[in-house]
Amino acid sequence: MKEEMSRIVRTITTLIYGFIIVFGFYVIVHGHLTPGGGFQGGAIVASAFALLVVTFGNQGIKGFLQKDIFSLIESTGLVLFIVFAFFGLGVTFFYNIMANSGGLFGNSAIIGVNPGDLNTGGTIPIMNIAVGLEVFAALGVIILTMSAGSEITRKKENS
Amino acid sequence: MIGNFPYIAVAILIGLGIYTLIFKKNLIKIAIGITLIENGANLFLITLGYRKESVAPIYTQAPEGMNMVLPTPQALTLTSIVIGVATTALILSIAMIIYNKYGTLNTDEVRRLKE
Amino acid sequence: MSNILTHSPALVMALPLLAAFLTPVVGRFNRKVLGWFVSIVLGLTLFITLLMATQILTNGPMIYVFGGSEAGLTLPSGYSVPIRIIFHIDGMGIFMGLITAVVSFLAAIYSLSFMQKHSGLEKYYALLLLLATGMFGMEFTGDIFNFFVFLEIASIASVALIAFRSNLSGEPAEAGFKYMVVSSISALMVLFAVGLFYGQYDVLNMATIASVMQFTQLDKIALILLLTVLAMKAGSVPMHMWTPDAYSEAPAAITMVLVAASQASLYALFRISFSLYNISLNTITVGWIIIILGILSMFIGVTMAIIQKDIKRLMAYHAISQTGYMLLGVGVGLAVLANPVALESFGIKAMEGGIFHIMNHAMYKGLLFLTAGALFYRTGTRDLNKMGGLANNMFYTTVFFIIGAAAIAGIPPFNGFASKLIIYESVYQFNPLLSIIAMLVSILTLASFVKVFHSAFLGPQLEQYKKVQEVPKSMVFAMAALACIIVLFGLFPDVIVKNLVHPAVMSLINQTNYTATILGGI
């Protein structure tokens, strides 16, 4: 199998992958207002990386996507998540301390149907972002590891 | 009577998955069987949440005065989908390792561990 | 102090989790401190578990509502169902939690030198911590969907650990694949049963489900699914095919934890049949099914064990056989649950035997697997025919093996004898034949271990093992700790049964208490 895909696919990918990532982050950040959230948005962002891996092959993305950085992002996301859960420990673990507090993400929602205010939800948006980071990095590591692993299999078959 | 068709679809999906697990010899097909069962279980959960003539449980610009479907199954399904992704990824990786070591995916040839 | 106690159910989960998230980072900076870091974290977890145990055994069950405005406030005002995830730790839960804490702590200590030569240690330790977390979650949770999540954590972590040595050969990956298939099916069937409960009652809290349980046809289907898959994960006989592979291919320290993990599934089996269904089900039928599973496990496990050549496979078959004793004891208790007179005269006693055997089995089987690991560490083989005369070189290992083997065969004064005696006595009153089979299996177990002892330790010193030495200190320490527990439990069984086992049994039998802790209104 050839490493890289054709010129058309490469061009379209370079054009489109940035938009996919931005859309993914939009879904993550608006998780508490619209359908979506950390997991869904993270999966969208990871699909951009999957697209890159498929298009350019494992060698082509070597300098661009690095597993170590992904692992670091993953750990950061998880630690952020559990730390914000720990912040509630004055009351209980996972208590939403920032909801309706007036501070960051602390506005109260208008009860009933409303157009949506990004600055609501307490710890929910922060946890969304943390989980989003974790999910896209985790899926990225999985994609990179498995594609590198399949390359070894391919080499073995060819030799 | 028609109200039970989603559940029958669930039963068929899970049955197909179990069939694949029992009668197929390829490790990748076994992984597919597990994914089928998982999808059946997820479909079952999500069908439980539906309420007739209702909208999604999101207040942002929702239609006024409508009922909302039950939100819990959606949350549960979300959780179980992510768990399913993790399981599938791990099981496929193990299949890859087995293929690297033995050069085959057939369960009959893989079997080195005997009674 | 009281604050720590209130939040201890959250801490006991969050501490190993946080450590697991940090382990890859710690491992990048310094590989030497890694093992000690993990051991200290698991030691702290053990300490918190002990604190919780004293609290629960003196003051009754412990409740923790995640994210609630108060740790003990289970129901929102004006509603009759809990809406948040609740940790519900009673006598039985903390009993299992203690086993998990002790076993995982000693596994970390043992791994300090046992795993030294392997690559990817930070991953190994992270997975060990995650496995411990998953088991704690399974044992402490009061929410059935949460149970599914932790079941998945425990199974994925154990699969990765079983396959950890697949860089050397293909067999660990094969065993891992088998276990992965088994545990995914079990987890998915548990999920399906969760759906059945949720669809009918719109609750996910186990105590609430128990209180509204109508025992419809769907509940029966859910019961059958749950019993089958949990018995499969516990390694009971008709579905035991994964056990010998997984136990023999995992690193020795992990095998010890895996034994405890399969007992966590056994705990779930008991929890579901006692706390969730209790006498609403046909206890005689279900009790007899569990008894028959137990008898089959006992007998087939031990007969398969006798013919094994691989020391860890042999011990794995013995693990199946010993699982049978637990099923037998608790099954008898379940069969007479609806009959207060019989329950009082021997049912509770039988359950005490079965539950006590869980802890004893975790201890002596862990010790035996660790000695097998010690032999593997020095000789590089698990084949009994290739070993011989090792008593000359490895004094401590030999002593610990004798202690473990005597305990598993039910020889006084070790702990196996204590629990087996309770089982024999009480089961004899229920049905003499069952008791006789149990004794027979015990004799066969002794015969099998005499064979192992003879071929591995006795005989002349072999040429290739002339230079074999005793294993490093950390491994000796882990084995010695288990041996001490075995001897102490064997010498003072009454104290343990009265203070630890009896509350566990009562918390299983008494369903009204279980539901009232969450829903109030005693």
Next chain:
Amino acid sequence: MKKSIFGVALLFFMAFMILAAFGMRPFGEPTVSEMDDYYIQNAQAETGANNVVTTIVFDYRGFDTLGEATVLFTAVIGITALFREAVK
């Protein structure tokens, strides 16, 4: 021989599943919904977020989500551990 036993078991299992399907309540008409109604009515006031599903995922059942993120983390660690020498 073994296959036919499994086949019979599969048939039994399917019969079970179909039985369960017909025993369920009709699709789209939940009989009890106290817990879900609580979420729908109080989620906005208690957390301020508009999306009820997200409030369940991250607030009411946040601990499940921690477990779920942990499952993903476990799988990643497991996969990198499996390929630890093949892939650097």
